[in-house]
Amino acid sequence: MGVSRRTVLMGAAALPLVASLVTRAAAQPVSASTASEIPPILFVHGNGDHAALWMTQIWRMESNGIPRDRLMAINFTDPLARGDDAVEQPNRSSTEQQRRELGAAIAELKRRTGAPRVALVANSRGGYSVRNYIKNGGGADVSHAVLCGVPNHGVYAWDDGLGGEFNGRGPFLRGLNDGESEVVDGTAFLTLRSDGHDKYAQPDGRFAGKPGTPTGITSDGPALRGASNLVLGTLDHRETGFHPRAFREIYKFIAGREPERTTPRPEATVVLNGLVTATPGGVPTNRxxxxxxxxxxxxxxxxxxxxxxxxxxxxxxxxxxxxxxxxxxxxxxxxxxxxxxxxxxxxxxxxxxxxxxxxxxxxxxxxxxxxxxxxxxxxxxxxxxxxxxxxxxxxxxxxxxxxxxxxxxxxxxxxxxxxxxxxxxxxxxxxxxxxxxxxxxxxxxxxxxxxxxxx
Structure with a gap:
């Protein structure tokens, strides 16, 4: 699979509905000119996760002067994927359900800020909803799309289980990846990936339940033709979205300059809030x-x-x-x-x-x-x-x-x-x-x- 650019960055190793879907962050005020330079940012979590995973990256954005009302993180109601995208499962979501929920969150962020376009930052499955939204009519709403550890060509590419959205040979990913370019004109795309340490971008099927069976996927699987594609060294699947190294690249891509700091700036007084969410039958939800x-x-x-x-x-x-x-x-x-x-x-x-x-x-x-x-x-x-x-x-x-x-x-x-x-x-x-x-x-x-x- 060819990509437009492959830059290797060897980092340090180790490192109701809209109201219920979307959660605000907190930040320090900055000048109006600075606010207008950087689009509002919506953070999109992955399979089975919730907005809390973006807390540290939101802190870093705030500490670099982005106002609180221009940062949001979505909570998908049912964040876990179905086994077959076309078959209903209790407390699990289809790709179309996630696309619609993401669209509602984008509309809310645009309404709240008055901005014509927003930037999206997604980890893992969250990148599927981002790409699905942009490709199917939402590109005018999105200035930047940063896809962190997103299995853009699947966790595996097999002839069986074609209904699963993580199958690179299935209709969902084939639809997203169809064409000479795998991105949509008018939106700037950046992919961030690991140099072999992402468990969902492995040549062997042991992490997909079939040890010894080739997946048809390599560590380059998250890269996209037409995007800027960066490798962040030995970061793992989640760290490609949540690590300070990832923050630097996310901020630089959206803001067009280096961040002043990659550690959160402490506040004198801290106020905490959040949701208690349910796991019916052991299935994680954001209900x-x-x-x-x-x-x-x-x-x-x-x-x-x-x-x-x-x-x-x-x-x-x-x-x-x-x-x-x-x-x-x-x-x-x-x-x-x-x-x-x-x-x-x-x-x-x-x-x-x-x-x-x-x-x-x-x-x-x-x-x-x-x-x-x-x-x-x-x-x-x-x-x-x-x-x-x-x-x-x-x-x-x-x-x-x-x-x-x-x-x-x-x-x-x-x-x-x-x-x-x-x-x-x-x-x-x-x-x-x-x-x-x-x-x-x-x-x-x-x-x-x-x-x-x-x-």
């Missing part, structure tokens, strides 16, 4: 949960112990929102989610340097047979990337996890089980430079701990 209780505690950085009473307590209404909660930018937090029919989930988080209303919460997975007999169950989770061994430093309770596979990064969660006498003791989760101290809670009370990595 709001009513009647969930959320408590926010300040904790000590060295032991994870609570400092005083809850800073914030709320019970969600029909819209599923749990905030606003005011905190300081230096406070590590414990956020406790008691969502109906799910384990009570204790999230331990690093300090939030800036405000955000995309701090979305989904309860942890139910305790299962493998957890039987454990006094406490703790998860270390990295939503914005995978744990790469030996690429990253990954230590959970002082040990490298045995359930994280080495090589191509594929795992974003690792599990630790403590015996009953050790319930409540501090447990350190270390990912590169980020250190979170969590505490175990009794599994017998249907409680589970998540140490959630921000980077």
């Amino acid at each position: 709001p949960v009513e009647g969930a209780t959320v408590e926010v505690f300040r904790v000590t950085p060295d032991s994870g112990e609570r400092i005083g009473a809850a800073i914030h307590t709320a019970k969600t209404a029909a819209d599923g929102r749990w905030g606003p909660a005011q905190v300081e930018p230096t406070w590590p937090l414990e956020i406790v989610l008691n969502s109906p029919g799910a384990p009570i989930t204790h999230f331990y988080r690093s300090p939030f340097p800036r405000s955000s209303d995309v701090v979305h919460l989904r309860a942890a997975r139910p305790l299962g047979a493998a957890d039987a007999g454990a006094g406490a169950v703790l998860l270390m989770s990295r939503p914005r990337g995978y744990f790469g061994l030996p690429r990253d430093i990954v230590l959970f309770d002082g040990r490298e996890p045995t359930d994280v596979k080495a090589g191509v990064p594929t795992d974003s969660v690792t599990t630790l089980r403590l015996p009953s006498p050790e319930i409540g003791r501090p447990v350190v989760a270390l990912f590169n430079q980020e250190r979170i101290v969590a505490r175990g809670w009794p599994a017998s009370e249907n409680r589970i701990t998540v140490a959630e990595v921000t980077d």
Whole structure:
């Protein structure tokens, strides 16, 4: 497959409806001239995900002077793809449903800002809805399209399962890729991809459930004829959208200049808000949960112990929102989610340097047979990337996890089980430079701990 340009950038290794669909960010004011130079930006998440994954990139945009009302992130109602695009499945979406929801979000951002066109930044499956929208009549609305780790030629190209949208030989992707150019004139396209570390751009089918079977896809799969195509070194599938290296290229492509900084600028006062979302039958959705209780505690950085009473307590209404909660930018937090029919989930988080209303919460997975007999169950989770061994430093309770596979990064969660006498003791989760101290809670009370990595 040929591409118009292949520039290799070897980076450091490691690094209701519209109202419910679209979530705002927070930012610092800038001059009107600066605001008019850069189009409003809509961030589009991937398969099974939600807007919260874009939190750090939104912070970086804000810290480079983009006003808060020109940044938005969509929450697709049912973010998980169907097995066959033409066959309905509960709580899963078709490509057409995602295209329509994206169109509604674009219209809302244009209405709110008065801008004639917007820029779209998408990771993974989100890039499918972006390309689908632009190709099928929406190009006049979109100035820039940045596609991060998007499997533009499929995760596999097989003769079976042609109805799946991830099949490069299926009608959906063949329709998007038909023609001499794979992009649409009038919209500037940039693709960002990994140099062999993206699990969805691999020549072997082991990540698609068929080890040893050629996929027909290579690491060049996310590139498009007619686009600017950049390789970001050893970043993994998600890092192509959420890593600081990715931010630099996203900002530079849209703004036309280098960013002043790639780290978030702390705010004096931080206000947090977000949605509690449902996982019916284990399927992740962005449908709001009513009647969930959320408590926010300040904790000590060295032991994870609570400092005083809850800073914030709320019970969600029909819209599923749990905030606003005011905190300081230096406070590590414990956020406790008691969502109906799910384990009570204790999230331990690093300090939030800036405000955000995309701090979305989904309860942890139910305790299962493998957890039987454990006094406490703790998860270390990295939503914005995978744990790469030996690429990253990954230590959970002082040990490298045995359930994280080495090589191509594929795992974003690792599990630790403590015996009953050790319930409540501090447990350190270390990912590169980020250190979170969590505490175990009794599994017998249907409680589970998540140490959630921000980077």
